[in-house]
Amino acid sequence: MLLLFQVAALATLALWLFSLFDAIGAPDDRCRVLPKTLWVLVVLFLPLLGSAAWLAWGRPERPRPAPSGTAIPAPADPVEDEEAFLRRLRERAEEQRRNAPKKPPEQDG
Numbered sequence: 001m002l003l004l005f006q007v008a009a010l011a012t013l014a015l016w017l018f019s020l021f022d023a024i025g026a027p028d029d030r031c032r033v034l035p036k037t038l039w040v041l042v043v044l045f046l047p048l049l050g051s052a053a054w055l056a057w058g059r060p061e062r063p064r065p066a067p068s069g070t071a072i073p074a075p076a077d078p079v080e081d082e083e084a085f086l087r088r089l090r091e092r093a094e095e096q097r098r099n100a101p102k103k104p105p106e107q108d109g
Helices: 002-025 036-045 047-058 078-099
Strands: none
Touching (some): 002 036, 036 047
């Protein structure tokens, strides 16, 4: 009987910690039913009931997978992205060199 109680207590603690960290890490604007701060307080002070409520009603919904048969866009070519980035970087550096004020060389001595 004591072992059963210990297992239940450990499971409650694991559920509570998961729900608490999940509520803290959730984006503010995606929490459902209550504001995020209130969810954190509910889970913190009502471990079992608050955790169950968070998982049922507060947790942000996951994006639903696309129905089968829809086209998934191909990922961008990383080499092409890198080349375009380097080209823009060189163009910006050249523009900054052209627009830089001309200073007379400093004399050491």
